[in-house]
Amino acid sequence: MSLSQCSDNMNIEKIESQVLERVKPDKEERETVRKISKELLEILDNELDGKKEPKVVGSVSKGTYLKDPDIDIFVKFPLSASREKMEEKILNVGKKILEDTKEKYAEHPYIYGYYKDHEIDIVPCYDIEDVSEMKSAVDRTPFHTEYIIDNLDEDQKEETILFKAYLEGIGAYGAKAEVWGFSGYLCELLILHYGSFKEVIKAASDWKPGKKIEIVEGQKDFDDPLVVIDPIDPERNVASPVSMEKFSLFVLSSKQFLKEPKMTFFFPNDVKTKDREKLSDLIKKRGTELIGLKVPKPDIVEDNLYPQVQKCLRKLLHQTSHKDFKILHSDYFIKDGEILFIVEVENSKLPEIKKHRGPPIWVDNTEEFLDKYGKAVYLEEDRMWVDKGREYTEIKNTLINIMDEVDLGSDLNPFFPDKCRFIGKNEILRSEKRPLTEFFDNSFPWER
Incomplete structure (x- = not known):
């Protein structure tokens, strides 16, 4: 390793440490999140009958969340439940226990609101044994949570927090249509595959469109800039929401970060409004x-x-x-x-007229062009042209x-x-x- 590489690595490690101090929840916040999650599960257990199981999913349950996290709770309903009754029950219960509620929509409605100043999503899903039984895309989520809990170690959870903060900083974090970027689950899988934030960045600096990562063997082809096969559902590309622009932004930023690592990749300065x-x-x-x-x-x-x-x-x-x-x-x-x-x-x-190109005089449809435009036709080299008025x-x-x-x-x-x-x-x-x-x-x- 050269002296410059050694210096860059030390600089990256210093930046990582400073970033974690700012974005990683401290012990007190983690305990608060744990207590709130536990309270909500107990409340939901009381509000729902025994056939419906509430469960904390997402980054909170996996330990990969940044400060001030949303808490995602999925309520598992039996397969016999109708979608309409399932949605109605969640919306009613959510409005009862949360404040400032709002109905949102994934593949079906769910409820969003606040509990003790924390943002909460309560989402209905079906209690399935295998993804082959799923009735909607959200039915996969509990399996994603279990997979990450089982496979991501404590150090990698910290690396995931770094990675999410980095993507947030460059404007590429989140799979929603407002962003078309990297989901939290995709971040976790990339850390699991490469081992650390720095190794993801190193690898991404050489990515080209069509990059494919198979944590398990995929069962179909995808025409996306980035392909990461879902280990829970090998027919799904976890990275399908990532647009070409956000893929390119991430690759370019990775090159630039390795060249000159600095805090603004994580915490960019605000754009000052011009007068x-x-x-x-x-x-x-x-x-x-x-x-x-x-x-x-x-x-x-x-x-x-x-x-x-x-x-x-x-x-x-x-x-x-x-x-x-x-x-x-x-x-x-x-x-x-x-x-x-x-x-x-x-x-x-625009001008009132535009120059309209016709055929070369050697082709068969020259008579049609002449019949259509008559004396307005003129030649440039061997091609006919006409000046047409614009609509x-x-x-x-x-x-x-x-x-x-x-x-x-x-x-x-x-x-x-x-x-x-x-x-x-x-x-x-x-x-x-x-x-x-x-x-x-x-x-x-x-x-x-």
Whole structure:
């Protein structure tokens, strides 16, 4: 080992120690979490009949949680229970014992709320002997918990806490649609496979799309950037939620961390909101135009909302690009009951005509092109061309037309185009300085 490698390892170890001091729950917090979990299980036992078994699952039961954890409790129902009765029972009991409750949705409804200032999820599932019997995806979760408890040692639990803190810092922790990153279970499996946080980072620095990790032998092929076979269900890829962007971000960050390890990978600095003058100067220097679009946020759960918003933006941009508008950058922001789309374009207005390419004169359909466009046709080299008028020259009218014709998501369609509102650069600068600051901030989290 070279002196520089030795120095880097010492630096990483120092950083790991400092990170754990900040993110690992101390003895007092662990005892508090244990007591609250025990109390909730006892309360649920009293509220439910003996055929339903409540059980703490997830990171709390596995000892891989960071400070201020959510506590996940799954209630096992017999296979004979109907889904409707199961869901109704959990929602009613949850509302009775938790405060500030909210119904959420995974594959079916569950209840979220607070108990003694701790966030709690109470989720119904079926009591199955084997994953082959499962009726919904959440039925696997207790098996995942048991597998990690049985296989992850105490040192690796600490390594998992480090890994989760790292992913949180770079913005890649969580499998929900808002993030499309690494789930807690995926983190645990990667630590189990590689042995430590540092070894995961070293391995990931060389990953390419299609990387496959088989803790057990897989039983099918997957077309995902990262494939980690679920040891509980070999037909499942635990890493399927990880998007190409978050996979790439993790690989790049791993390379950079090994090159220059520092605390900002775990605790990035906040992006400071720019004032109106600085944002206006930035737009002027870029020589581009901004268009904003606001639409009411439908009252649906986040895991249904985010995929629809992402799909909506993709479709709007795809169709707008086909109309010859050059899209440079786009993003969405969800806040205060609204969805804000911001799009940066080279120009928001196009010429009245566009150059339309025809066939070379040597091919068979030249007569059709000539018949269609007549005396407007001209030659450049051996190819026919014609200058055509555009149907739409302004991006606003183009977008309105697209909204009328394209499916933008079942819960978003009712808002387009009548309930959406276009906002120009001046209004964005006046009322949306924070989103606009984030929109133009292209720095990686660890570079801020």
